[in-house]
Amino acid sequence: xxxxxxxxxxxxxxxxxxxxxxxxxxxxxxxxxxxxxxxxxxxxxxxxxxxxxxxxxxxxxxxxxxxxxxxxxxxxxxxxxxxxxxxxxxxxxxxxxxxxxxxxxxxxxxxxxxxxxxxxxxxxxxxxxxxxxxxxxxxxxxxxxxxxxxxxxxxxxxxxxxxxxxxxxxxxxxxxxxxxxxxxxxxxxxxxxxxxxxxxxxxxxxxxxxxxxxxxxxxxxxxxxxxxxxxxxxxxxxxxxxxxxxxxxxxxxxxxxxxxxxxxxxxxxxxxxxxxxxxxxxxxxxxxxxxxxxxxxxxxxxxxxxxxxxxxxxxxxxxxxxxxxxxxxxxxxxxxxxxxxxxxxxxxxxxxxxxxxxxxxxxxxxxxxxxxxxxxxxxxxxxxxxxxxxxxxxxxxxxxxxxxxxxxxxxxxxxxxxxxxxxxxxxxxxxxxxxxxxxxxxxxxxxxxxxxxxxxxxxxxxxxxxxxxxxxxxxxxxxxxxxxxxxxxxxxxxxxxxxxxxxxxxxxxxxxxxxxxxxxxxxxxxxxxxxxxxxxxxxxxxxxxxxxxxxxx
Amino acid sequence: xxxxxxxxxxxxxxxxxxxxxxxxxxxxxxxxxxxxxxxxxxxxxxxxxxxxxxxxxxxxxxxxxxxxxxxxxxxxxxxxxxxxxxxxxxxxxxxxxxxxxxxxxxxxxxxxxxxxxxxxxxxxxxxxxxxxxxxxxxxxxxxxxxxxxxxxxxxxxxxxxxxxxxxxxxxxxxxxxxxxxxxxxxxxxxxxxxxxxxxxxxxxxxxxxxxxxxxxxxxxxxxxxxxxxxxxxxxxxxxxxxxxxxxxxxxxxxxxxxxxxxxxxxxxxxxxxxxxxxxxxxxxxxxxxxxxxxxxxxxxxxxx
Numbered sequence: 001x002x003x004x005x006x007x008x009x010x011x012x013x014x015x016x017x018x019x020x021x022x023x024x025x026x027x028x029x030x031x032x033x034x035x036x037x038x039x040x041x042x043x044x045x046x047x048x049x050x051x052x053x054x055x056x057x058x059x060x061x062x063x064x065x066x067x068x069x070x071x072x073x074x075x076x077x078x079x080x081x082x083x084x085x086x087x088x089x090x091x092x093x094x095x096x097x098x099x100x101x102x103x104x105x106x107x108x109x110x111x112x113x114x115x116x117x118x119x120x121x122x123x124x125x126x127x128x129x130x131x132x133x134x135x136x137x138x139x140x141x142x143x144x145x146x147x148x149x150x151x152x153x154x155x156x157x158x159x160x161x162x163x164x165x166x167x168x169x170x171x172x173x174x175x176x177x178x179x180x181x182x183x184x185x186x187x188x189x190x191x192x193x194x195x196x197x198x199x200x201x202x203x204x205x206x207x208x209x210x211x212x213x214x215x216x217x218x219x220x221x222x223x224x225x226x227x228x229x230x231x232x233x234x235x236x237x238x239x240x241x242x243x244x245x246x247x248x249x250x251x252x253x254x255x256x257x258x259x260x261x262x263x264x265x266x267x268x269x270x271x272x273x274x275x276x277x278x279x280x281x282x283x284x285x286x287x288x289x290x291x292x293x294x295x296x297x298x299x300x301x302x303x304x305x306x307x308x309x310x311x312x313x314x315x316x317x318x319x320x321x322x323x324x325x326x327x328x329x330x331x332x333x334x335x336x337x338x339x340x341x342x343x344x345x346x347x348x349x350x351x352x353x354x355x356x357x358x359x360x361x362x363x364x365x366x367x368x369x370x371x372x373x374x375x376x377x378x379x380x381x382x383x384x385x386x387x388x389x390x391x392x393x394x395x396x397x398x399x400x401x402x403x404x405x406x407x408x409x410x411x412x413x414x415x416x417x418x419x420x421x422x423x424x425x426x427x428x429x430x431x432x433x434x435x436x437x438x439x440x441x442x443x444x445x446x447x448x449x450x451x452x453x454x455x456x457x458x459x460x461x462x463x464x465x466x467x468x469x470x471x472x473x474x475x476x477x478x479x480x481x482x483x484x485x486x487x488x489x490x491x492x493x494x495x496x497x498x499x500x501x502x503x504x505x506x507x508x509x510x511x512x513x514x515x516x517x518x519x520x521x522x523x524x525x526x527x528x529x530x531x532x533x534x535x536x537x538x539x540x541x542x543x544x545x546x547x548x549x550x551x552x553x
Numbered sequence: 554x555x556x557x558x559x560x561x562x563x564x565x566x567x568x569x570x571x572x573x574x575x576x577x578x579x580x581x582x583x584x585x586x587x588x589x590x591x592x593x594x595x596x597x598x599x600x601x602x603x604x605x606x607x608x609x610x611x612x613x614x615x616x617x618x619x620x621x622x623x624x625x626x627x628x629x630x631x632x633x634x635x636x637x638x639x640x641x642x643x644x645x646x647x648x649x650x651x652x653x654x655x656x657x658x659x660x661x662x663x664x665x666x667x668x669x670x671x672x673x674x675x676x677x678x679x680x681x682x683x684x685x686x687x688x689x690x691x692x693x694x695x696x697x698x699x700x701x702x703x704x705x706x707x708x709x710x711x712x713x714x715x716x717x718x719x720x721x722x723x724x725x726x727x728x729x730x731x732x733x734x735x736x737x738x739x740x741x742x743x744x745x746x747x748x749x750x751x752x753x754x755x756x757x758x759x760x761x762x763x764x765x766x767x768x769x770x771x772x773x774x775x776x777x778x779x780x781x782x783x784x785x786x787x788x789x790x791x792x793x794x795x796x797x798x799x800x801x802x803x804x805x806x807x808x809x810x811x812x813x814x815x816x817x818x819x820x821x822x823x824x825x826x827x828x829x830x831x832x833x834x835x836x837x838x839x840x841x842x843x844x845x846x847x848x849x850x851x852x853x854x855x856x857x
Contacts, residue, residue: 292651293647293651293652293654293655293658294658295658295659296659299644299655303646391642392638392640392641392642393642393643393644394608395603395606395608395636395638396636396638396641396642396643396656396698397659398606398607398608399606399608399631399634399636400631400656400659400660401628401629401631401632401659401660401661402628402631402659403627403628550608550609550610551603551608551609553599553603553608553609553640
């Protein structure tokens with residue numbers, strides 16, 4: 001498997017690919033199974049569904065619960081997961097080798113930069129092709145197993161579109177990495193565009209006069225043609241694949257035009273901003289210098305300030321525009337809610353989206369907020385212990401006169417701090433968006449919902465921390481956090497619609513995050529207690545396991 | 554803290570499944586001693602040090618530092634320890650000074666004039682980010698963090714890797730100063746000349762087992778030396794038969810090359826019965842001694 005750059009890249013990605021595909025397939029199977037009971041209810045309702053809303057949600061309906069839930073999974077979860085994997089591969093291809101200081105060794109072999117880049121690109125293509133194929137097979141098998149009979153669903157066509165959009169974002173990361181050698185910029189910009197284009201391609205068509213603006217976003221070419229219902233759209237595929245080819249070509253040019261890095265580092269985001277501003281430079285040392293190494297918790301927070309800042313800004317901005325958006329859409333939403341069945345409403349959290357609180361819950365708090373907070377806290381949790389072991393810094397840290405439990409606790413405090421900051425950004429953005437749109441949402445309830453988002457993020461971070469404490473492996477730790485989050489989302493979203501499974505929704509952290517609809521009803525202290533209590537238990541278990549095992553070297 | 558040995562290991566054993574990384578290691582390192590720890594790659598040097606530091610836990614056996622148990626009293630012990638890991642990795646986004654501040658905050662009791670003095674001696678620029686330093690310059694920062702709190706015991710795993718010869722000299726001077734102050738150095742190194750220059754005693758470990766522990770002088774004394782004697786007339790090998798310490802003899806015309814160990818008096822007595830014109834002798838080559846242990850046989854041929 002190590003005979004070539006191509007095969008080595010494939011081997012490195014096999015585990016991630018399998019985890020991704022199994023996660024998506026498991027979620028599809030679970031959701032299809034739960035929703036297959038609702039086929040008849042939704043079939044009767046199908047005719048009254050406004051198309052605009054379905055476009056915004058990325059959901060297509062052709063008369064069955066199965067097709068709706070497949071639409072949700074394949075329009076959203078599959079491209080997010082496979083696109084994330086593609087971004088990771090594209091980033092690692094050149095910029096990652098520079099970050100890890102392995103590019104020099106690699107290029108000391110008789111291989112040109114172009115050969116290396118293209119070999120890694122071929123590996124990315126192969127991984128994405130296999131991933132798309134497996135998702136296709138998994139979805140088809142799920143449908144077949146529950147005996148559902150969705151009307152003319154083109155799961156294969158959808159999988160091809162998933163492949164194309166994933167390749168686009170992987171190629172974008174490759175392009176940025178090849179031109180800059182900055183892995184953070186490559187993955188951050190690509191992931192940012194993935195999220196932003198998903199939101200933009202969903203919302204812009206709903207606003208009169210803005211329909212065509214959506215066409216500048218790649219997500220438009222992924223699912224605006226509803227490939228699950230209508231089959232492949234060659235023109236859209238050509239756009240995604242064509243731009244991908246251009247990006248790969250551009251990457252070849254970029255990597256051949258510049259000096260390659262050798263593991264050097266830039267200052268972090270805040271530091272770069274301060275350093276380059278004459279008036280603010282004096283504060284640089286105070287904020288980014290010795291202050292950031294005051295203790296383990298502060299340093300850990302500082303390590304993640306870039307991701308945290310971007311995540312907080314994304315949450316704030318998205319929340320801010322939700323207010324004006326609501327005013328633009330409230331007519332459509334009122335019509336929609338008046339005819340929507342309860343089963344379908346469960347997908348967006350069983351809320352009335354024609355009310356301001358329901359709108360914010362469905363569009364912001366159901367996925368964007370927990371996703372953005374969870375992404376950062378899971379990353380912090382995974383890197384807290386296992387990351388220091390991977391980078392071989394844990395030895396130096398632990399030969400200081402501190403207990404291992406103190407390291408666990410201080411790292412947990414950092415995760416808690418980040419969750420709190422992101423929760424505060426959620427509050428500030430939602431409050432500002434509500435005021436901007438002249439909406440009458442209780443500030444206390446916004447604070448309550450934001451507090452529960454904080455509790456949810458803290459819990460996911462604590463779970464990733466536990467995974468790291470048990471194994472010392474960053475990937476396993478991250479998968480623990482992501483797995484708990486994704487499976488929890490599916491359980492909390494779909495179990496409540498089935499009478500037999502509704503009680504089991506309580507095993508999901510999402511249940512305790514959103515079950516009480518805090519924007520309408522205010523904070524649930526008991527739900528908060530469960531989230532924070534479970535986090536504390538996970539941290540305690542982390543300290544116990546970390547104390548007892550050998551530090552990896 | 555006790556006045557006894559600085560470091561003691563008793564039956565220290567570490568297995569990773571079927572792999573026996575360390576087997577029944579018994580060591581005693583005195584306070585104020587520079588103790589060299591040698592062995593080929595994978596012999597168990599780093600495993601020994603990481604076990605003593607409680608970073609990994611022994612399968613059996615114990616380690617004590619200044620009389621304190623390496624696991625039960627780990628935090629107390631670390632107040633008195635300076636450590637440079639073999640695979641030195643630090644936080645690349647911090648400057649050297651920020652990194653030292655971080656560890657100084659965790660450690661306490663760091664005098665910054667000591668830090669600045671060390672930086673000057675090692676010619677280390679603490680204002681640059683760790684990630685932008687060469688490996689040698691990173692190593693200097695690693696050394697400063699180990700020395701900065703004037704620890705009672707320095708545990709150094711390949712500390713001079715990447716250092717240029719001038720800095721290596723300065724580093725060796727620092728080690729001698731530490732020992733002269735009654736502090737202890739446990740030094741693992743592949744730079745045999747460095748060990749030879751600074752170490753009071755040396756241990757050689759192979760395949761997880763201790764092969765030998767002795768002073769440098771004793772190791773040299775025990776080593777087999779080669780003496781070449783030139784005689785006025787051709788002589789027979791039988792001249793040296795039965796002479797205590799003689800291991801082998803090779804005669805070519807009027808020259809005899811004798812491998813022997815121990816005092817030379819008996820050899821000289823046997824030789825001077827004949828007309829000796831010249832004698833050349835080379836001191837035991839320390840590198841040869843170590844290499845003989847490294848290479849494999851239980852009892853190296855050059856040393857008994």
